[in-house]
Amino acid sequence: MGDTPHLLLVDDERSIREPLAVYLTKQGFRVTQAGDAESARTRLAAYAIDLIVLDIMMPGEDGLSLCRHIRANGDTPVILLTARSEETDRIVGLEMGADDYVVKPFSPRELSARIKTVLRRAAGGGGLRQHAPESGSYAFAGWVLKTGERALVDREGVSVALSTGEYNLLLALVQRPRQVLTRDQLLDLTQGREAAAFDRAIDNQVSRLRRKIEADPKSPEIIKTVWGGGYALSTDVTRL
Amino acid sequence: MTRRLPWPRSLAGQMALLVALALFVAQAFNLALILRDRTAFRVAQATRPAAVQIADALDREAQGRPLSQDRGRVRIAVASPLTPAMRDQPDLAHELASQLAELGVPVRHVAVALASPDQYALRPTRIERRMMARDGVAPQRRDALVMTVQQPSGRWLVVASPWSRNDSRLFWRLLAQTLILYGAVLLPVLWIARRISRPLRELAAAARGYSPSSAPVPLAENGPPDVKAVIAAFNALRLRVTAMLDEKDRMLGAIGHDLRTPLAALRVRVESVEDDTDRARMVETIAEMNRTLDDILSLARMGRPSEPPTEVDLAALVDAVVEDFRDLGAAVTFEEAERLRMRLRPSLIRRAIRNLIENAVKYAGAAEVTLEAGERHAAIHVADRGPGIPQERLDDVFDPFIRLETSRNRDTGGIGLGLALARSIVREAGGEIVLSARDGGGLCATITLPR
Numbered sequence: 224m225g226d227t228p229h230l231l232l233v234d235d236e237r238s239i240r241e242p243l244a245v246y247l248t249k250q251g252f253r254v255t256q257a258g259d260a261e262s263a264r265t266r267l268a269a270y271a272i273d274l275i276v277l278d279i280m281m282p283g284e285d286g287l288s289l290c291r292h293i294r295a296n297g298d299t300p301v302i303l304l305t306a307r308s309e310e311t312d313r314i315v316g317l318e319m320g321a322d323d324y325v326v327k328p329f330s331p332r333e334l335s336a337r338i339k340t341v342l343r344r345a346a347g348g349g350g351l352r353q354h355a356p357e358s359g360s361y362a363f364a365g366w367v368l369k370t371g372e373r374a375l376v377d378r379e380g381v382s383v384a385l386s387t388g389e390y391n392l393l394l395a396l397v398q399r400p401r402q403v404l405t406r407d408q409l410l411d412l413t414q415g416r417e418a419a420a421f422d423r424a425i426d427n428q429v430s431r432l433r434r435k436i437e438a439d440p441k442s443p444e445i446i447k448t449v450w451g452g453g454y455a456l457s458t459d460v461t462r463l
Numbered sequence: 464m465t466r467r468l469p470w471p472r473s474l475a476g477q478m479a480l481l482v483a484l485a486l487f488v489a490q491a492f493n494l495a496l497i498l499r500d501r502t503a504f505r506v507a508q509a510t511r512p513a514a515v516q517i518a519d520a521l522d523r524e525a526q527g528r529p530l531s532q533d534r535g536r537v538r539i540a541v542a543s544p545l546t547p548a549m550r551d552q553p554d555l556a557h558e559l560a561s562q563l564a565e566l567g568v569p570v571r572h573v574a575v576a577l578a579s580p581d582q583y584a585l586r587p588t589r590i591e592r593r594m595m596a597r598d599g600v601a602p603q604r605r606d607a608l609v610m611t612v613q614q615p616s617g618r619w620l621v622v623a624s625p626w627s628r629n630d631s632r633l634f635w636r637l638l639a640q641t642l643i644l645y646g647a648v649l650l651p652v653l654w655i656a657r658r659i660s661r662p663l664r665e666l667a668a669a670a671r672g673y674s675p676s677s678a679p680v681p682l683a684e685n686g687p688p689d690v691k692a693v694i695a696a697f698n699a700l701r702l703r704v705t706a707m708l709d710e711k712d713r714m715l716g717a718i719g720h721d722l723r724t725p726l727a728a729l730r731v732r733v734e735s736v737e738d739d740t741d742r743a744r745m746v747e748t749i750a751e752m753n754r755t756l757d758d759i760l761s762l763a764r765m766g767r768p769s770e771p772p773t774e775v776d777l778a779a780l781v782d783a784v785v786e787d788f789r790d791l792g793a794a795v796t797f798e799e800a801e802r803l804r805m806r807l808r809p810s811l812i813r814r815a816i817r818n819l820i821e822n823a824v825k826y827a828g829a830a831e832v833t834l835e836a837g838e839r840h841a842a843i844h845v846a847d848r849g850p851g852i853p854q855e856r857l858d859d860v861f862d863p864f865i866r867l868e869t870s871r872n873r874d875t876g877g878i879g880l881g882l883a884l885a886r887s888i889v890r891e892a893g894g895e896i897v898l899s900a901r902d903g904g905g906l907c908a909t910i911t912l913p914r
Binding site: 236238239242243245246280304306327328329330331332372374379380381382383384385386387388389431435 | 719720723724725726727728729730731732734735746749753773774775776779780782783784786787790804809813
């Protein structure tokens, strides 16, 4: 359908679905609505959908099950709407292959921004796209980054808490080991999560991260500065 | 000052004591009965030979063998040898009189008395005399039973025989018997009582250690049937409590969903409000409602935390919370601290610290956070230079839904739920939150956690 991305909005709550559809249409998307999983399947078969916004809690077949079905049949990006901020929902949702999620009540602007980010990544924004970006754990240089609990665990099993900004940055780095990422790329990759958390300069976040994970933050071995470029994770990463 | 006797508190101890007391009473009755029979027997034993001896001696005298004053079992005396100091035995006298009457011996008066060795010297027996001659051992001084009979002629006949005052052998035998009985009865009683009380103790421990967050493992049904029934009832109760708590959690989940859905609908619609200031205020109100809802749900779920405790660097945790505030542009400072390894539930503790900082930022616009590691405790201080809280109301702010309108501004929004939640989280972790007034104005909230 030309340049207008086609969204499928699946939510059983009309009070959310309809105004949201109006809003997203104003934002320049073409929006098709579905009130349950079954009609969502019909719409999916009928249209070329670019991205699905999917409510987890629905009567009948729920969003997670539909998400699994979508993942099994292609790689249309999915953004989940969840009523609970609880860990389990998030972990399960991301394991089901969702690309992102927002917690109700969400800001329509934020949702719109995330839709754009996910669409940009899906459109093949360089080598940056990766499926199921968050699920599982990443082991590197004696550390383990657990995405489910959003925790960084050291050799002794002690978990070292990260701020939201630090977490997003580290996640972007460990998902692309030995790859030079410019500040702009890092900003883009860390955006679209908690909206407010990317205001501070990437450099600042990097130096904070280094203090937490480098043996000697003054001569970093894990996160290296690339002359004139940006940053790169200079160790191997194992998906656990 | 009488020291209180150690009274057994355990079931086994009390049962054993009760049985011991009952046995003691039974044994005492038994002893009294035995002593009575024994006395009757001894009376008969003492008087019958004496009566026969008297009758024989009188027969022999009639045949021409005169009685003597100092020889033979039966002696004659001019006057009664009994003195008032001797203990008169009217029962024995009566018995002796009736025995003599049976044997046809005429008497005028019969008197029997017990005499101490000083009052009446017994002649040594033949065996004693032999032992004296052989070993030079003086015979044992013994009490004497002195039986006197006044014949119609007025002459007195005296028969004296040794009398062991107290039946010490009998006493020891009874004591031994009692001890054997105690052993035979008390040991099984103790065993049975322990068999009952061990499962009861386990039950008490299980009830004390009951934690609604852990999966209920049924307690093994040991012991006698009554105790088994109690344990089964406890297991059922535990399942019911857990089921009720599960139900509560499901209900809270449903409430959360049902309240968030209209909030979400409202949030989407607010976006179409043209006036920027209006829209920003509405957005803020919705966010506030959502935070309050979150706090209410979390507070209602406390006591059943789903997150397990893990090894955490507390310094990094505080730093991460502070960093999140700084990312949002809040003036929060944290003095970097040494690594501090602790075992706790990270996202709950994060929440508690966040709530304290949020409170400080809300009322004072800024917060200073410090971490202090002690030997046994770690303390997190969140200090501000806000209006503070009057000393006498420092404790009140922890009550849910309390907000101090006197010194803290109502318009800044929020109800005192954040502090209540922070306190529940910290208490669940075995710690405490204390608020104190700061020198130079302001408030300092301190979380103390055991290491």
